[in-house]
Amino acid sequence: MFDKRLVIVAGKGGVGKSAVAAGLAIAAHREGRKVLAISMVGTGGGLASHLGSQPLEFAPFEVQPGLHASMVDRSKALLEYLQIQVGLPPFVAFGPIARAFDALASAAPALREILTMGKVLYEVRRQEWDLVVADGPPTGQIGSFLRAPKSITELVSTGRLREQAAWMGDLLANPEESTLVVVTIPEELPTSETEETLAWLNREQVVDDVRVVANRVLPRLEVDGVPGGRAGEAATLHIHIQAEQRRWLDRLPPTAMLPYLFGIRTPAEVASLLADEMERW
Amino acid sequence: MTKPILITGGGGVGKTTVSAALGVVAAKAGVRTLVVTVDPARRLADALGVEELGTEPVPHAELPNLWAAMLDASASWSAIARRHADPTVADRLVDNAFFQAATNHFPASQSYAAAEEAATFIDARAWELVIVDTPPSAGGIEFFTAPSQMTDLVGGRLLRWMTGGRLPGRRFFFDRTARPALRIADQVLGAGLFEAVAEFLMDLRTTYDGVARRSREIESHLKKATTVVVTTADPSPLREAVRFFRELPGVAARPSAVVFNRTLPEEWIDARPGRVSAEIAENLRRWGRESARQLEFRTEFANRYRTQLTTIPWKQDSPTDLDSLEDLVTSAEGFDLTELLRT
Numbered sequence: 001m002f003d004k005r006l007v008i009v010a011g012k013g014g015v016g017k018s019a020v021a022a023g024l025a026i027a028a029h030r031e032g033r034k035v036l037a038i039s040m041v042g043t044g045g046g047l048a049s050h051l052g053s054q055p056l057e058f059a060p061f062e063v064q065p066g067l068h069a070s071m072v073d074r075s076k077a078l079l080e081y082l083q084i085q086v087g088l089p090p091f092v093a094f095g096p097i098a099r100a101f102d103a104l105a106s107a108a109p110a111l112r113e114i115l116t117m118g119k120v121l122y123e124v125r126r127q128e129w130d131l132v133v134a135d136g137p138p139t140g141q142i143g144s145f146l147r148a149p150k151s152i153t154e155l156v157s158t159g160r161l162r163e164q165a166a167w168m169g170d171l172l173a174n175p176e177e178s179t180l181v182v183v184t185i186p187e188e189l190p191t192s193e194t195e196e197t198l199a200w201l202n203r204e205q206v207v208d209d210v211r212v213v214a215n216r217v218l219p220r221l222e223v224d225g226v227p228g229g230r231a232g233e234a235a236t237l238h239i240h241i242q243a244e245q246r247r248w249l250d251r252l253p254p255t256a257m258l259p260y261l262f263g264i265r266t267p268a269e270v271a272s273l274l275a276d277e278m279e280r281w
Numbered sequence: 282m283t284k285p286i287l288i289t290g291g292g293g294v295g296k297t298t299v300s301a302a303l304g305v306v307a308a309k310a311g312v313r314t315l316v317v318t319v320d321p322a323r324r325l326a327d328a329l330g331v332e333e334l335g336t337e338p339v340p341h342a343e344l345p346n347l348w349a350a351m352l353d354a355s356a357s358w359s360a361i362a363r364r365h366a367d368p369t370v371a372d373r374l375v376d377n378a379f380f381q382a383a384t385n386h387f388p389a390s391q392s393y394a395a396a397e398e399a400a401t402f403i404d405a406r407a408w409e410l411v412i413v414d415t416p417p418s419a420g421g422i423e424f425f426t427a428p429s430q431m432t433d434l435v436g437g438r439l440l441r442w443m444t445g446g447r448l449p450g451r452r453f454f455f456d457r458t459a460r461p462a463l464r465i466a467d468q469v470l471g472a473g474l475f476e477a478v479a480e481f482l483m484d485l486r487t488t489y490d491g492v493a494r495r496s497r498e499i500e501s502h503l504k505k506a507t508t509v510v511v512t513t514a515d516p517s518p519l520r521e522a523v524r525f526f527r528e529l530p531g532v533a534a535r536p537s538a539v540v541f542n543r544t545l546p547e548e549w550i551d552a553r554p555g556r557v558s559a560e561i562a563e564n565l566r567r568w569g570r571e572s573a574r575q576l577e578f579r580t581e582f583a584n585r586y587r588t589q590l591t592t593i594p595w596k597q598d599s600p601t602d603l604d605s606l607e608d609l610v611t612s613a614e615g616f617d618l619t620e621l622l623r624t
Contacts, residue, residue: 013292014518046517138292155477188322188599190293222560230552231565238564240597263570265577267516 001211001281002028002131004179006124006171008040008146008207010136010197011183012190016215018046019267020183020258021135023274025051029067030279033130036060036123037069040116040136040145044071047135052268060123068129074112077119084122113148114165121168124177139182139197146172146180146206175208184252185216186245191252214254216261218242256281283403284624285502286412287533289424290511291521295542297321298600299511299593300414301329301349302609307410307622308347309607315348315407317399318414319391324601326351338402344603348408352395352416360394361431365491366484374484377477391416392427393496400499409624413506422524425503425532428496435489503533507621510536513543514575519582526586536588538616541579544592545572589616 001007007024011017018039025037039047044056053063058077060070082088124132137145144151149169156162172178180201184194194212201210221239226232249257258277264270288300297318304316315338316329326332329349330341338350362374392415399413415424508529512522525536549569554562583590593613600606610618 015293016517018517045520049516185293187293188324192323221564224558227555227557227561229555229557230546230549231554231557231561233546234549234565234568235561237595237597238568244598262567263574265574 001179001181002031002033004131004209005129005177006120006132006134007179007181008120008134008136009181009183010139010142012140012193013138015183015185015190016258016270017138017183018135019050019270019274020181020213020215021133022047022050022267022271023258023278024181025067025069025131025133026271026275027278028131028133029064030275033066034128035067036129036132037063037067038120038123038132038134039069039071040120040134041072041138041141044069044135046267047071049267050271052266052271072116072119074115077115080122081115081118111152113145114152114161114168117145117148117172118164118168121171124171125167139193142197143200143204146201147204150204150206169206172207173205178207179209179211180207182210182212183215184212184254186214186248188248191248194252211255212252213256213258214249214252215258217249217257218245218260282624283406283408284410285399285403285506286410286621287415287424287503287506287508288412288511289415289422289508289525289536290540291518294511294513294518295593296511297325297414298606298609299509299540299542300412301325302600302606303509303618303622304329304347304349304410304412305344305603305606306610306619307412308341308344310619310622311346312409312622312624313346313348313407314410314412315350315402316412316414317350317352317395317402319352319395319416321351321414322599324599328600328602328606338407341603347603350398350402352398361390361397361492362488364397365488365495367487370484370487374481377481377484390427390431392424393431393499396424396427396499396503397495400495400502403502410622422528422532425529428499428503432489432493432496435485435492500532506534508534508536509538509540509618509621511540511542514541514578516578519578522582523586526588537621538589538591538618539582539586540613540618541575541590541592543595544579545575545595547572547576550576591615591618 001024009017009021009024011020022037025035029035037047037051038060039056047069048054048056051063051067051069053069056069056071058070058073060068063069120132120134123129136142149165149172152161152165153169156165182194182197184190198210198212201207218238218241221235221242223235223239226235226239258274261270261273264273286303288296288303290296300316300318301321304314307314318329321329329347330343331339331349331351338348341347341349359371359375362371366374395413395416399411402408402411508525510522510525512518522539525533529535545568549565549572551573552565552569554565579590579592582588591613592615593609596605596609598605600609
């Protein structure tokens, strides 16, 4: 996975998506790759805390030598798009056109999402990083982001936006360059949501290389009869939850698993321990 | 009078389960209760006695005071269009490519539809208690800001920019000489896109009066409702829970209680394993560490936000029937949630 140019991490809310994204960025960085970790939705608070970083900004900054982080701000992404990719001079880009586009992008869904996807893919394309790890949207919305280039191609027949959409779609679909990691936990709702996401990906064929990572998996507990007392209570709870987890893991066999981390307090510790695990993959 | 209770919180913390459990306890106490939920887990839907999404409220076969309704969040946009636009416009909206693209992609619409539906049930005065489980896509405070976001969207920032505030005629959009910016937009976006979006927004604009009026009604319901925040002692749901205290004033009441779900026994912290195998002893130690972490996070939250805490123990099995749902509330410790159920 670390040999790719882009890894997008998606997952249902609460499964540890940002922690896994940060872990991947840290693991790749430890292997000596120049990495950008970029948050696609919201302010990137989750990604920042897992990287042990100050709040993220639109411009990438160095968290550690060789490990950079940033977030997508849609309005700024729009200005960058109009200047760099469309080639409008700044005075035009900042004027009424920008206002029109900004309003348009807030109302027209495919446009809004292609600006975000476009910013991430642009970072991949400009050859500044060995690997871009994107902390993506929740699985409920991932479809609209991944499909944005395709939607634009369907909605628009000519123009520069359509040309952009074409290379974006190609880059996403190329298994040599792009991977989608769907993070899940072995519980009912995350499992069914992951199954729905995989079925959707199978139909739409927008990303070729898709991996499922199961997070918070309990280790096996070898017991020869459960004793009484607190130790017995803890063993009983563990065995029950682990058996339940097994059920969901059997229904959706993941590509890789990450362990439940007991008693870990800070997000940065979590990401670092997940990175330790990933280095063993 | 109908008393509304809103169950909110981040994803994956057991909001729906807590909503259902409170509904069961209220209904068993003789309160005519409706639980409104969005897309629950299969087993929980079975426990509530509802079979499919989008159903009207149905009473539970064994507990007739307990009613449940499941909202189909994906049908939300078309429902909004059909409710607030005239039939021909609604047909055109639903067929519009942008409308279809928007259907699943504007999270506020799901929240808005859920809030609108919940308000309808509250207004119906058919139940003494209406417990609303907020949609998974926006379990956070987005649920409370959805009405105003929705009003903004259909009110049309783009339309206002293009028209200077007047509701334009259709012909206006095709007049390139009047609007040089539109010519550049066409070059970049491709011909036709601008018109398609404009047409979509103009049709959507016709729903404005309806949506704006309804939004105000919904907001007044949300402000008056009792709010319960559900969380686990994990950092990301806690971040979401904090927002209810920092960002909610103005759009909702201060949360009446914070429920920490999946709580481990404090007795496990530093407990002596006794004469057991090394593996079982190590298992107690790691769960003890986890319990200590939970306690620390809980205490910090309670001290900082000075709120009533309820803990629900981490159950071996997720509840699948009325009794196991009721057991969640009866085995809870701390602030007594049943106080909130009095009507």
